[in-house]
Amino acid sequence: MKTKTFEIAQNLAEISKQKWHWMIEGNFDSLDALIHPSAIFVHMGAILNKEEEINAMKSGWIVPKSVNIQEVSLKREGSTAIVLSKLQLAAEVSGNAVSNLFAVTEVYMETEGDWKLLSLSFTKLLSEDVKIGER
Numbered sequence: 001m002k003t004k005t006f007e008i009a010q011n012l013a014e015i016s017k018q019k020w021h022w023m024i025e026g027n028f029d030s031l032d033a034l035i036h037p038s039a040i041f042v043h044m045g046a047i048l049n050k051e052e053e054i055n056a057m058k059s060g061w062i063v064p065k066s067v068n069i070q071e072v073s074l075k076r077e078g079s080t081a082i083v084l085s086k087l088q089l090a091a092e093v094s095g096n097a098v099s100n101l102f103a104v105t106e107v108y109m110e111t112e113g114d115w116k117l118l119s120l121s122f123t124k125l126l127s128e129d130v131k132i133g134e135r
Helices: 004-025 028-034 050-059
Strands: 035-042 047-049 062-077 080-093 096-111 114-124
Touching: 004 028, 004 062, 004 080, 004 096, 004 114, 028 035, 028 050, 028 114, 035 050, 047 050, 050 062, 080 114
Parallel strands: 035 114
Antiparallel strands: 035 047, 062 080, 080 096, 096 114
């Protein structure tokens, strides 16, 4: 029997995974619906708000090409949840092809029965040996 906590974690993991596909596919309407109006995105070279993040992808400044999610860990406290992922992200940034191993921290807030992305931060990992695991 699945617990409610398990179902919520499974749902958040699926939301996070789907978000990456929407970024790669350029599905900006779905991204707009998922992202909270006050969201912040922390990249290696920029800190962007929701509008700036979506515009960066629309304009071609940041173009995600592929993602390989290697590990995922989830935590929930009340209406806030953290999704921590280890992933390899290939993208085009300012016209240059890049591929980096990241720990990505996503913060979601449950509002009116829906999860909204409140923050997404990239931390470049210098070693494949870093494990996300349960924290």
